[in-house]
Amino acid sequence: DYCKGGYHPVRIDDTFNEGAYVVVRKLGWGHFSTVWLARDVRKNRHVALKVVKSAPHYTETALDEIKLLQKIVDANPNAPGRKHVVELLDHFYHRGPNGTHVCMVFEVLGENLLSLIKRYNHRGIPAHLVKQIAKQVLMGLDYMHRECGIIHTDLKPENVLVCIDNVEEVVKNELLNDTRSTTTSYKKGHSIRITGSQPLSPPSSGSPSSQKPNNTSEQTKSPQAKENGEQPINGVGTDKNNYDETDGINRDDAESVCDTEMYSSPLTQDKLTNKPSTSTKWTTPDVINVKIADLGNACWVEHHFTNDIQTRQYRSPEVILGSKWGPSADIWSMACMAGSRYNKDDDHIAQITELLGLFPKHLALSELRHIHKLRHWKLADVLQEKYLLSRNEADFMADFLLPMLDLNPDKRSTARQSLQHPWHQIDDDKDNLGGGTSSTHMTGSCDSRDNRTHRTLNSIKQKSD
Numbered sequence: 444d445y446c447k448g449g450y451h452p453v454r455i456d457d458t459f460n461e462g463a464y465v466v467v468r469k470l471g472w473g474h475f476s477t478v479w480l481a482r483d484v485r486k487n488r489h490v491a492l493k494v495v496k497s498a499p500h501y502t503e504t505a506l507d508e509i510k511l512l513q514k515i516v517d518a519n520p521n522a523p524g525r526k527h528v529v530e531l532l533d534h535f536y537h538r539g540p541n542g543t544h545v546c547m548v549f550e551v552l553g554e555n556l557l558s559l560i561k562r563y564n565h566r567g568i569p570a571h572l573v574k575q576i577a578k579q580v581l582m583g584l585d586y587m588h589r590e591c592g593i594i595h596t597d598l599k600p601e602n603v604l605v606c607i608d609n610v611e612e613v614v615k616n617e618l619l620n621d622t623r624s625t626t627t628s629y630k631k632g633h634s635i636r637i638t639g640s641q642p643l644s645p646p647s648s649g650s651p652s653s654q655k656p657n658n659t660s661e662q663t664k665s666p667q668a669k670e671n672g673e674q675p676i677n678g679v680g681t682d683k684n685n686y687d688e689t690d691g692i693n694r695d696d697a698e699s700v701c702d703t704e705m706y707s708s709p710l711t712q713d714k715l716t717n718k719p720s721t722s723t724k725w726t727t728p729d730v731i732n733v734k735i736a737d738l739g740n741a742c743w744v745e746h747h748f749t750n751d752i753q754t755r756q757y758r759s760p761e762v763i764l765g766s767k768w769g770p771s772a773d774i775w776s777m778a779c780m781a782g783s784r785y786n787k788d789d790d791h792i793a794q795i796t797e798l799l800g801l802f803p804k805h806l807a808l809s810e811l812r813h814i815h816k817l818r819h820w821k822l823a824d825v826l827q828e829k830y831l832l833s834r835n836e837a838d839f840m841a842d843f844l845l846p847m848l849d850l851n852p853d854k855r856s857t858a859r860q861s862l863q864h865p866w867h868q869i870d871d872d873k874d875n876l877g878g879g880t881s882s883t884h885m886t887g888s889c890d891s892r893d894n895r896t897h898r899t900l901n902s903i904k905q906k907s908d
């Protein structure tokens with residue numbers, strides 16, 4: 444992908460926009476772009492610099508993304524939900540050997556929800572954080588839908604990023620302590636190892652490769668990582684490579700390049716706050732703020748770019764069946780993050796039907812012809828039996844989720860309505876990691892090779908009754 448029309452070969456210490464930004468290290472990558480931690484020289488702070496592939500298709504999509512992001516910035520600066528959608532700070536073109544690349548500058552955010560879910564996996568994300576996250580995502584969606592007229596269309600844990608409120612401190616700390624950021628001591632193009640993080644396989648600048656590995660396969664792990672027995676505990680790239688089977692389904696033409704040279708990982712507050720992976724005693728943050736990110740697939744309520752939207756596990760029935768869809772498709776995805784996940788379309792529909800009852804006739808009943816046996820399993824029972832919530836908590840959470848899972852997109856509750864549900868008001872005990880017997884959950888797409896974690900990966904501890 445480091446070819447004409449592809450990624451721009453970025454090097455540490457490269458400058459962008461006439462010296463305004465200096466590259467520190469890689470943060471992540473997507474099918475469209477590579478994303479870099481960079482210093483904003485003029486404002487003396489760090490930013491995330493997204494450098495988009497240069498082919499016309501990518502450029503056009505990026506220009507749409509910028510228009511959508513600008514609407515997010517401008518629509519209503521005072522709206523509370525605006526804080527929960529990623530903020531575009533700057534954009535410009537950058538000319539390089541592979542063409543002219545659209546560049547976008549964002550505030551620096553941390554790891555995504557899926558990697559957070561995995562870090563908490565053995566004990567579960569505490570209930571008070573689950574409620575905060577659900578509330579903030581709904582606030583972000585409410586802002587996008589009502590104030591901006593924007594539909595995200597690819598809402599999933601990978602696209603919800605945790606905020607870092609002390610970015611400069613974290614960067615400074617990382618620069619002092621972490622091998623990955625010894626920017627002065629490693630030479631350009633040399634390998635960088637990040638202990639405890641999965642290498643981000645794809646695009647390493649300056650390593651043009653003709654390999655085109657399967658995105659979901661083992662081979663995307665670097666040989667070093669395998670030798671070192673590193674676990675994929677942390678890092679967006681991991682999730683993308685191993686689990687994100689249909690990220691941006693309208694982008695499937697793009698392939699990533701296997702890279703064993705350069706690793707990247709999200710910025711985390713671990714070293715300053717807690718270390719769940721290495722320490723037996725770790726503290727739970729009181730607050731986790733999150734933002735909805737990656738508007739690369741977003742569209743206008745009044746102007747859809749494609750009907751090929753949403754990642755499978757979070758895809759709404761109306762989209763699967765090719766019916767009319769709108770902002771409520773995001774609400775379905777939101778509820779899926781806190782509900783079940785699905786695999787193949789048939790199975791998916793079957794499970795939706797199991798959970799929610801039969802489809803309305805107008806939703807192309809013929810689509811259901813392949814489905815024979817359906818068990819009926821009420822959502823509240825799933826939450827109780829599978830996720831070990833108490834009866835009360837299960838009923839309460841189901842009451843919150845079910846209106847977001849209305850099969851009829853027009854009747855589905857809106858973000859604003861969901862925010863009014865009393866489930867948000869019940870204050871959970873923060874210190875619930877030890878004794879709780881019940882748990883609620885927030886699901887993320889996970890490795891389909893691992894059935895055990897298939898639907899139950901992301902237990903989130905709830906206060907026991």
Ligand code: ADP
Nearest residue numbers: 471472473474475476478491549552679737739
């Ligand atoms: P694409 O459109 O190519 O999929 P994304 O916007 O999803 O690009 O960004 C690719 C990756 O870069 C993300 O998965 C994440 O790891 C990282 N990233 C993106 N934006 C930020 C940000 N603001 N702060 C930190 N990391 C980011």
Ligand code: MG
Nearest residue numbers: 473474737739
């Ligand atoms: Mg992306």
